[in-house]
Amino acid sequence: MQFVDEASIIAEAGNGGSGCMSFRREKYVPKGGPDGGDGGHGGSVYLIGDDALNTLIDFRYQRFYKATNGRPGQGKQMSGRAGEDLHVKVPVGTTVIDEDTLEVIADVTEIGQVVLVAQGGRRGLGNIHFKSSTNRAPRRTTQGTDGERRNLRLEMKVMADVGLLGLPNAGKSTLIRSVSAAKPKVANYPFTTLVPNLGVVKLGQHEHFVMADVPGLIEGASDGAGLGLRFLKHLTRTRLLFHVVDVAPFDESDPVDAAQAITLELGQFSPTLAERPRWLVLNKLDLLPEDQRDVVVDDILARLEHDGPVFCISAISGEGTSALVQAAHRWLTEQRQLESEDEQAAEYEREMCRRMEDEAVARTETRLGHQRRKRLDEGDDDDDFDDDDYDVKIEYAP
Template identity: 60%
Template structure:
């Protein structure tokens, strides 16, 4: 199934039914009086989390959704039927944004969580409602109100506690295979990971966390090169970023330059995301002699002036992976416990995530505008090239009968 993490949709709630003007007309019943009923409320549109979904692809092919209108009131003071609601199922981790106002309507963070995105119209009143001691035969009714209409954008960001960051072929997919049951594609060429992959790392019984493997970044990603920039927004929900560095690259590139390029791209994409807690993971220790591997690691740590945690592993042989997973679990549990005891920390985390998501949207929107401008310029250039000018071609045409 194709992975789709953004989808624009249009939703329209149902209109409320009109109230009815009616009078009781029955044999042997004199002066029956008003008996017009109220209309029914219009149906509303809700968005609900579903943990069986992992993509928004359905909304690419069907972008418009309408709830049904409420029915008009009936005689004998009968109320019209309410319009049916529409419930749209989305993956957990979806953010709902009103594209007309840029308002964030909510985040789907748990299965079954439901958010109202378009309120149905209210019912109209029948003439029975206006009966009084001085107005025994009212001829007044009201119309139902219109249902709410909205242009929305659904943004899916995977719910992971730990995110993997690095160049293509840094060993991210191999690492996630080593520590979880996830089986992303692994091959001896770059760009094998084209969409995010999630894995559950089970350290002990009832102790686990979710890790996300994203497509690799390349130099110039912050300017739109490659696929990785599209998926960096998925890291905004992660509590820890693991920066994997290939210490034995097959193309003999410099690991220091590779690590620095990732840091630059991260800073260009989102200043807040660049300040996220990061752990340095130096991979492929099994491909070098221990002395050479350690020397390369020490040089990289010194060049980056790295002050955070450092781990030296070999993902394919699972050397050091269990220790890293255990340390991550301990750290995450400490963070969760601190936020539970101190609500201010949880609020600060929510604000940081919101800021990162805002910066990510702005950056991706900027890149899209650049892309559209570039395509328009290319189209204009091609149109200019299609203009025929005899002086541009040194060709003599000879017509023969």
């Protein structure tokens, strides 16, 4: 299955049917008068959230979606049939953006959520509406209005509670394999993860949360280097970030420099996302001799000056992972309870989501502008989005 998280489509609503000009003509009915019926309303285009979808691949092959037109009115006061509405299913977590105005039309965040993206045209009126005591035979009708046509950009963001970020080969995929049923590719070379992976972390009956692993970031990711900019947006849906740091890099680089580089890229991509709670997860302790672990960890913390929770783990052996996921589950439960009881806290969370969405959209539009200018410079005026597709496998615990 191909993973596509961005797509451009055209949504066109149906036109309204025109009103009819007609006069009653029946035997034994003199001066029957006007009897032109109204046209039918044009169909509208709606998007519906569907949890059975986890990619926008279908929209790469069909970009044009049009509802049917309303039928014109007829004589004998018969109204035209209304156009049928078009309902298009999209994955839950899809943001709908008007490409012409850059307006965020809606966020599809719930199963069954319905969003109107193109309003159908209004019906025209038949001449029966214009009769009066001084105008017994009106020859006036109105035309139906045109349906709305919009150029839309769909951006899908995975719906997760916890997001993993870090450099390539920091051990993010190993961590999600260790605590969930997800089985992302793991290898001893960078960028083994090319697409987001979701895993459901189960702690007991009816106790679980969703963790998202995105491709590793590199320096310059916020400006489009590597895969970072394309997939950093997925972290804007998360409530908690695990900053995974390799304490024993195979290239003998400094873990502190790696952690600071990720923090910088995160802030440049979205200052609001950088304000999200971020827990430091020092991984690969199994590569350090036991008598050196405390020394290495203390040195990293002293130079990094991290002010949030810190967890030392070995994802491959499972050491420390239980304490990590249990602490995350408690924190998520407390946050949800707080927002359900305190409207001010709930409003603060909604405001943060709005700010992150605006910042992510601004970054995306900047990247698309660079891509379009590059294609024009190369003599290619095809404005279709043509990023590479990737294979993805999203697995959930049984």
